[in-house]
Amino acid sequence: MQSSSEYSDPIPVRTLANLVQQHLVTGSPSKSSPPSQSRSSGSPVGSPVAEEIPVPYHLPGVAITHDVYTHANSLIMAHSLQRSKSTSDLKVKAGKVLHDSDNEDEIAFENLDKPGGFRRFHVQQQQQQQQTERDTNEPSAFSELFRPNSVASSDSFTNTDYSAILRTDSLAPTATVGSWTKPKATRHFLEYLAYTSVLDRFAGENLSDSEEEDTGETRDEEQQVEGEGAPLLRHRRPYRRKPSEDIATERAKHKTGTIKTMLLLFKAFIGSGILFLPKAFSNGGLGFSIVVIWLMGFISLYCFLLLLDCKNYIAGSYGDIGGALYGTWMRYMVLFSVAISQLGFVCGGTIFIAENMGEAIYALSHGTLEVSTTTLLIIIALLLMPLVLIRNIAKLSPTALFSDVLIVAGLVTLLLFDIVHILFQAPEGSHPPTTGPNIIWWINPVQYPVFVGTAVYAFEGIGLIIPIRDSMEEPAKFPWVLTVVMAMVATSLCLVGSLGYVAFGSDVKTVALLNLPPGALTLSVQIGYAVAIHLSNALVLFPTIRIVEQAIFGDRTGKHNIKVKWQKNVLRFIIVVIVGLIAWGGASDLDKFVSLIGSVCCCPLSLIFPAMFHLRLPKTMGFQRLVDTGLIIFGVGVMLFTLWNTSKQWAASG
The missing domain is CATH 1.20.1740.10 (Amino acid/polyamine transporter I)
Structure with a gap:
């Protein structure tokens, strides 16, 4: 079993619920209680309202997002039962969640029921198994036969961990230029979603204009107008992304x-x-x-x-x-x-x-x-x-x-x-x-x-x-x-x-x-x-x-x-x-x-x-x-x- 140190720091229920709710359709503002009514004098900052968010069955794609709403509601209800707990063990520093407690014993299967949790666990297990096979110099026929396209490939896994690509600088692991380390994996989709919720712009606001923003994560060349002599079928150029390590290194250089x-x-x-x-x-x-x-x-x-x-x-x-x-x-x-x-x-x-x-x-x-x-x-x-x-x-x-x-x-x-x-x-x-x-x-x-x-x-x-x-x-x-x-x-x-x-x-x-x-x-x-x-x-x-x-x-x-x-x-x-x-x-x-x-x-x-x-x-x-x-x-x-x-x-x- 892979140690918990290879994962990002665990996000407390309160913070996870707050950040995930930013991405959910919650209906009209009047349906939610004002913050003053949902927070007691000793409750944590930004405590979510102890009221379930209804699943928007009338919207397209609800079959995919149903699990996200279900688990977000479970986070809200779980936090409402823990409001009396002291918040001294929790701090959010520059958007990165830190724990004062040093609980290193992680239950391996606790995140399997969360959106994306089973897939991440499966990929981690296959990576660990493949690493064991490489150490013993006895790779299996299955992994050798399908290695180029297998999700278990360590090379593909390096580029499959997209959690670091959209993770903002403030949420990325603290690093200085020349000492950057590979971002750690997230345990499930909700944790990944929380890591993408912080944007640092003017007054901290995301005031960028999407009309003029072109990044290095697009195709190498714009699509050109084809003439009559162009073949109907041609070899498709691969969609190439910068490795997450390169992107994070470039971000570190801008610190x-x-x-x-x-x-x-x-x-x-x-x-x-x-x-x-x-x-x-x-x-x-x-x-x-x-x-x-x-x-x-x-x-x-x-x-x-x-x-x-x-x-x-x-x-x-x-x-x-x-x-x-x-x-x-x-x-x-x-x-x-x-x-x-x-x-x-x-x-x-x-x-x-x-x-x-x-x-x-x-x-x-x-x-x-x-x-x-x-x-x-x-x-x-x-x-x-x-x-x-x-x-x-x-x-x-x-x-x-x-x-x-x-x-x-x-x-x-x-x-x-x-x-x-x-x-x-x-x-x-x-x-x-x-x-x-x-x-x-x-x-x-x-x-x-x-x-x-x-x-x-x-x-x-x-x-x-x-x-x-x-x-x-x-x-x-x-x-x-x-x-x-x-x-x-x-x-x-x-x-x-x-x-x-x-x-x-x-x-x-x-x-x-x-x-x-x-x-x-x-x-x-x-x-x-x-x-x-x-x-x-x-x-x-x-x-x-x-x-x-x-x-x-x-x-x-x-x-x-x-x-x-x-x-x-x-x-x-x-x-x-x-x-x-x-x-x-x-x-x-x-x-x-x-x-x-x-x-x-x-x-x-x-x-x-x-x-x-x-x-x-x-x-x-x-x-x-x-x-x-x-x-x-x-x-x-x-x-x-x-x-x-x-x-x-x-x-x-x-």
């Missing part, structure tokens, strides 16, 4: 090390928002702004760590975590928040581009040509439309790399100029170092609420926390990596904001690059940064487009349907038009517009949802529950406070 993870995180938090900070510091006052930046950085970091703690217990994406804890409505809330936050970032970036390009055109024409903001926004929207038609996000990576270089160059130039302006450029009658006029050194009692929303906006990278964490070679190191990066981000934000405000005082522009003096270098930086943000906007808008498309079109694809494809194209154009209209409405007062985006779009994702999810975990007790509740109240308070005050000031100024 990121600690340094690369730090760079990815830093880029996720540093975008166009950092250039709004000098003006934001004038709204808040220098001392108040520095304190709030570090305070919001600390609170945001703590909320990010709470989200990662939830990820340790519930496999899946940001939305999956919310759905498991609160129901489908929370998953939709998370997706909606992701969509509008990304849309808000693109709107802010579009206004930034318009203001920079307007100044650049005015300077290049020596003050003879002044293009209106409306005209520039129309041009920017038209230039963005071709980019949003790109359906494969990987094709946007070269533009992202180019934009990163331009952004870093622009920030370095801006910081150097601020330092030179403070230390060496003093007005007549004064000696360096000098500061700008009318600096508020502590707090601006009138406009400080505007800064709070901008501070939340500045920490804009929560959507990438889960996918970057899942891409690490060693996810256990991610919390301290995130802590270091957040300290670097807070330091960078304070440097850009404080130096820009101290250098120019009340004369500081809304966009920091507009403070640079006229000249070729300034024009180069302004145009380069505008191009960088424009190229990044297509990538930033991608999740919003995919979420809206999935909500409207579902699984319908335009790959072989030109009507659906153009319907999706028109939808993408409409989203770009909406971006332009929102940007046009917010262009008159950019700093307040950015504050509104931070309060409405970023507060739920960064401050409210992580604490809500962590509060629902059964392990959250005592003082930790008070902390989570306090964070929820704080997040809602910040959102409403900044929304009300910023809207009131915007209305008064307009």
